[in-house]
Amino acid sequence: MNIKRIISTFWKEKILLLRDPGGLAMLLIMPVLLIVTMAIVQDAPFKDYQDVSFKILWADADHRLLSDSLKSMFNKSPQFELIDSIEGRPLSKLQVYQLVKRGNYSIGIVITKGSYAEILNRTNKILNLIGSAGGQPSIIPVRQEIDSLNVVLLFDPVAKSTFKMAVQNAVEKMLFKVQMDILFSKLGRTPDGVSAVDSHSGNIQSLLGEKLIVKNLGKVKSSSLVMNSVQHNVPAWIVFAIFFLIIPLSGNYIKEKGEGTRWMIGMTRGSHMDILFGKVLFYTCFGLFQFIFILIISNLILPYVGLPTLEIGWSVFPAMAATLGIAFAAVSLGIMIGTLFNTYHQAMMFGSIAIVILSAIGGIWVPIEVLPPTLQYLAGISPLQWGLHLFQDIFLRGIEWKTYFLEIGLLLIFGMICLLIAFYFHRLQTKKAG
Amino acid sequence: MDGILLSGLYKQYKKQLDLALDDVNLLIPAGKITGLLGPNGAGKTTLILIICGLLSETKGKLQHVKGNENTELDRKDFGLVPQQDGLFGELTLRENLLYFGRLNQMKEKLLRGRIDKLTDVFQLVPHLDKKIKHFSGGMNRRANILVSLLPDPEMIILDEPTAGVDIQSRALIHHIIKELNREGKTIIYTSHLLSEAQELCDLIAIFDHGKLLLTGKPEELMHKFQKNSLEELFLTYTGNKVRD
Numbered sequence: 024m025n026i027k028r029i030i031s032t033f034w035k036e037k038i039l040l041l042r043d044p045g046g047l048a049m050l051l052i053m054p055v056l057l058i059v060t061m062a063i064v065q066d067a068p069f070k071d072y073q074d075v076s077f078k079i080l081w082a083d084a085d086h087r088l089l090s091d092s093l094k095s096m097f098n099k100s101p102q103f104e105l106i107d108s109i110e111g112r113p114l115s116k117l118q119v120y121q122l123v124k125r126g127n128y129s130i131g132i133v134i135t136k137g138s139y140a141e142i143l144n145r146t147n148k149i150l151n152l153i154g155s156a157g158g159q160p161s162i163i164p165v166r167q168e169i170d171s172l173n174v175v176l177l178f179d180p181v182a183k184s185t186f187k188m189a190v191q192n193a194v195e196k197m198l199f200k201v202q203m204d205i206l207f208s209k210l211g212r213t214p215d216g217v218s219a220v221d222s223h224s225g226n227i228q229s230l231l232g233e234k235l236i237v238k239n240l241g242k243v244k245s246s247s248l249v250m251n252s253v254q255h256n257v258p259a260w261i262v263f264a265i266f267f268l269i270i271p272l273s274g275n276y277i278k279e280k281g282e283g284t285r286w287m288i289g290m291t292r293g294s295h296m297d298i299l300f301g302k303v304l305f306y307t308c309f310g311l312f313q314f315i316f317i318l319i320i321s322n323l324i325l326p327y328v329g330l331p332t333l334e335i336g337w338s339v340f341p342a343m344a345a346t347l348g349i350a351f352a353a354v355s356l357g358i359m360i361g362t363l364f365n366t367y368h369q370a371m372m373f374g375s376i377a378i379v380i381l382s383a384i385g386g387i388w389v390p391i392e393v394l395p396p397t398l399q400y401l402a403g404i405s406p407l408q409w410g411l412h413l414f415q416d417i418f419l420r421g422i423e424w425k426t427y428f429l430e431i432g433l434l435l436i437f438g439m440i441c442l443l444i445a446f447y448f449h450r451l452q453t454k455k456a457g
Numbered sequence: 458m459d460g461i462l463l464s465g466l467y468k469q470y471k472k473q474l475d476l477a478l479d480d481v482n483l484l485i486p487a488g489k490i491t492g493l494l495g496p497n498g499a500g501k502t503t504l505i506l507i508i509c510g511l512l513s514e515t516k517g518k519l520q521h522v523k524g525n526e527n528t529e530l531d532r533k534d535f536g537l538v539p540q541q542d543g544l545f546g547e548l549t550l551r552e553n554l555l556y557f558g559r560l561n562q563m564k565e566k567l568l569r570g571r572i573d574k575l576t577d578v579f580q581l582v583p584h585l586d587k588k589i590k591h592f593s594g595g596m597n598r599r600a601n602i603l604v605s606l607l608p609d610p611e612m613i614i615l616d617e618p619t620a621g622v623d624i625q626s627r628a629l630i631h632h633i634i635k636e637l638n639r640e641g642k643t644i645i646y647t648s649h650l651l652s653e654a655q656e657l658c659d660l661i662a663i664f665d666h667g668k669l670l671l672t673g674k675p676e677e678l679m680h681k682f683q684k685n686s687l688e689e690l691f692l693t694y695t696g697n698k699v700r701d
Binding site: 025027028030031032034035038039042043281283284285286287288289290291292293297298453 | 506535559562604
């Protein structure tokens with residue numbers, strides 16, 4: 024191996040790339056645009072329902088305590104934004120039906136006349152049941168037949184079932200709370216029931232309000248750090264952009280394989296491996312530059328489009344080392360493609376389609392968890408997935424050094440295998456096939 | 458006689474039935490200009506690439522002959538000017554020269570000295586900082602020859618060096634080839650321009666279908682076969698059939 028040959032190839036590649044504004048734009052500007060666009064597009068799906076504010080149309084034909092209580096709960100909840108009038112006029116049941124059906128809004132709630140009377144009747148029945156269980160006769164007058172509650176929840180037909188379920192659960196909880204409030208307030212006014220129920224009401228409420236035990240498995244880097252579209256998209260598309268190096272690299276390499284240049288370089292004194300290492304060195308360093316550039320520019324732009332910035336914390340140097348590993352794997356793959364294919368178009372087509380497929384199964388487009396099981400299994404063969412996993416370890420989960428070095432090692436081994444294949448086929452093409 | 462000895466040389470490309478080289482036996486004399494002549498597909502470029510070590514022969518031997526000693530061919534001192542232009546269009550002439558010089562592991566001072574000298578000889582000094590893609594055909598050929606001469610090789614192999622160049626550039630290239638030969642360099646040269654070969658070459662070898670048909674000094678061959686020109690001799694041996 025000759026350092027002078029490696030450095031001069033590095034120098035030549037630098038000049039060639041700097042004089043290719045189209046190639047530079049593809050490697051630096053396009054990924055930034057991609058990151059910003061994808062982060063915006065995927066922002067909502069990445070947010071928890073708690074973070075999303077749903078607009079709900081509201082038509083009230085009852086105007087009693089049930090409507091007031093529900094309205095007050097909706098107004099207190101950051102999840103919901105009630106719209107009860109349009110252009111200063113209260114919404115009617117028909118308007119709500121039409122607006123939701125047309126898809127202008129996803130949810131509508133209609134409180135029909137008599138809803139409060141019905142919930143009151145039900146509560147009185149419960150009170151009579153409690154009284155009779157204590158040996159007392161029914162003292163509150165009730166209507167024997169039970170009507171449906173007549174709080175109507177309307178959904179846009181194309182709304183997703185998980186979304187419907189989440190909203191339905193929230194509204195049911197609110198109705199239940201209203202009913203419980205009425206029940207407890209009436210119990211408080213029943214002279215004999217006060218002491219008996221009050222002494223247990225704390226227990227009842229605590230049982231009703233008992234929360235699920237939630238456990239987070241694995242180490243979370245920071246309690247404030249959550250998987251949002253930025254935390255997913257910035258590292259994911261940086262990995263994608265680095266692998267996009269394959270396109271100009273394999274293209275340049277094929278041009279270089281054109282008869283004249285190939286023979287001119289072949290006649291120089293030294294091994295072809297020097298030329299390959301010079302290319303690998305330059306493009307790997309450029310991959311690191313890409314990482315820094317995209318990170319800085321993305322973090323400058325993202326706040327302007329209402330998105331958070333990527334949190335790196337103190338992981339800058341491990342992230343840079345990881346980037347070098349990812350870039351090495353990408354560049355070596357590019358050289359292998361450039362060696363195996365004979366024409367520029369073949370390499371372009373194969374290179375770009377290979378990156379898209381590897382990125383799709385590698386969790387770049389969407390998190391790997393939402394892929395079908397077969398694709399999740401296949402993700403293991405994508406070097407883009409290894410790179411993304413490495414970045415997620417650094418930015419989200421926190422670094423476990425054993426895994427960190429193992430993942431970098433995997434990328435380096437992949438790169439070395441690609442280079443050896445490239446070198447082998449270069450010799451074969453030069454010496455045998457002509 | 459000193460030189461390069463080719464013995465029983467064969468070359469067959471993959472998936473091709475015909476032999477590209479078929480039992481070639483030839484001594485290329487040191488310090489002389491040898492012209493490899495033949496129609497398209499005769500095997501000239503294949504032979505050149507095998508001599509340079511860029512292609513492997515299917516069978517046969519290539520040796521360096523010095524006195525009574527035959528040794529393995531050492532390609533370190535060979536310079537090749539391929540048929541197709543081999544410089545980087547996006548780089549300037551100076552950058553190309555620096556790149557190829559450094560790939561040849563030349564010392565920086567020596568390299569810059571050679572660049573100054575050779576660009577002057579090839580009349581390319583005003584174009585040193587111009588990108589190769591903006592060069593004319595003649596400038597491009599001169600630049601390609603210049604690059605191959607940078608490490609000052611003992612043997613220079615030129616594959617159709619004057620193809621597609623203007624009269625002035627051709628005259629300059631002829632002059633340079635003669636000068637190099639005068640310095641004692643061995644030159645192997647291919648061309649379709651037989652008058653050029655007649656003017657330049659000490660020895661010619663006529664090939665067709667991979668076979669070496671005829672070899673000797675141009676004047677002696679013309680005299681022996683009673684032909685008035687090399688072209689007449691060439692057509693007698695290779696026929697009038699147009700080649701693809």
